[in-house]
Amino acid sequence: MSTLSYSLTDLSPEHQPPHQHLRYVTSSSFGSDWNGVLHSHDCTELFYVTDGEGWLCTDETRIPLRKNNLVIVNPKVHHTERSSPEKKMHYIVLGIDNLQFRFHEGETFSPFQIFQLSSHREMILSLLHTILEELQKKQTSYEEVCQHYLSILLLQLHRITGKEFSFAPPTDIPYECQRAKAYIEEHFHEPVTLERIAAIVHWDKFYLSHQFSAAFSVSPINYLLQLRITHSKRLLCDTDYSITQIAESSGFSSQNYFTQAFKKLVGVSPRAYRQKHQK
Structure with a gap:
C-alpha cells in the first residue's frame, strides 16, 4: 500500500476557523499489505474515490464504491474500506474535527452517506489537490489556507448535492x-x-x-x-x-x-x- 499522510497542528486562536478544523489529509492506493479492519474515528471522514472500485464496510453492510464516489462518514462509526482486487481503489481522505453531518432522511440517524459526483470531478479534485499541494510545500500560512479550502469544498458539496445534508455541531451522545x-x-x-x-x-x-x-x-x-x-x-x-x-x-x-x-x-x-x- 502506498500512502502519503500529513498531520496539521492546532491553529492559533486568531486563525482558528469558526466551525470545522482539518485534522489530516491522506492520499491512499490499495496494495497487498492493506489490512481492512473495522475501525472508527472521533472526527468526520470525507473521502473521494479518485480511481478503481471497492466497498465501504460497516458492522452491518457492505456497499459498492466506484470512481468519483464521495463518502462521508460521521464520527464514531465503525467502518473500513476494501478494494476490488481487479480494479485497485485510490482515494483521498480528509479528517475533519468539530463537524458532524446530518443527512435529510427523516429523523433517522444516518452514520454515512455516499454521493456519485462524476460531473463535478474536476472541481473536487482541484480543491483536494490544492490542499495536498499546500501541505507538501508548507509555505507561509499553509495551514490557514488549507482550512479555507476545506470550507470552500464543504460549501460546494452542500451546493452540488442539492442540499441533501446539513452541517451539525458535534454531539456528545455516543x-x-x-x-x-x-x-x-x-x-x-x-x-x-x-x-x-x-x-x-x-x-x-x-x-x-x-x-x-x-x-x-x-x-x-x-x-x-x-x-x-x-x-x-x-x-x-x-x-x-x-x-x-x-x-x-x-x-x-x-x-x-x-x-x-x-x-x-x-x-x-x-x-x-x-x-x-x-x-
Whole structure:
C-alpha cells in the first residue's frame, strides 16, 4: 500500500476557523499489505474515490464504491474500506474535527452517506489537490489556507448535492446510542427487544439502557412504546383498519396489550380516541 499522510497542528486562536478544523489529509492506493479492519474515528471522514472500485464496510453492510464516489462518514462509526482486487481503489481522505453531518432522511440517524459526483470531478479534485499541494510545500500560512479550502469544498458539496445534508455541531451522545435510536425508529413495527437492540450496538443491555436514558431522557423500551403509540394514533385517525390490524402493524404482540398500553399513555382507549379524532 502506498500512502502519503500529513498531520496539521492546532491553529492559533486568531486563525482558528469558526466551525470545522482539518485534522489530516491522506492520499491512499490499495496494495497487498492493506489490512481492512473495522475501525472508527472521533472526527468526520470525507473521502473521494479518485480511481478503481471497492466497498465501504460497516458492522452491518457492505456497499459498492466506484470512481468519483464521495463518502462521508460521521464520527464514531465503525467502518473500513476494501478494494476490488481487479480494479485497485485510490482515494483521498480528509479528517475533519468539530463537524458532524446530518443527512435529510427523516429523523433517522444516518452514520454515512455516499454521493456519485462524476460531473463535478474536476472541481473536487482541484480543491483536494490544492490542499495536498499546500501541505507538501508548507509555505507561509499553509495551514490557514488549507482550512479555507476545506470550507470552500464543504460549501460546494452542500451546493452540488442539492442540499441533501446539513452541517451539525458535534454531539456528545455516543454513537451506540444514536445507532440504537435509529434501529428502534426503523423497526418499531417488528418484534423488537432490548436484547436485540443491545446486540446490534454490541453493548450489554443494562449498560445500553442506562446510557440511552442519559442521552435521550427515556429508556429504549419506553421510546419504542412511544413510537408505536404515535404510529397507532395516525392509523386510528386516518384509516379504517380494525383495532387488531392497527395493533399488529404498530408492533404490538396482541390487541389486549395494545389497548392496555394505549390507555395508560393516552388516557383513553384506542376506540374512544378514534371516535374523537377520526376525520
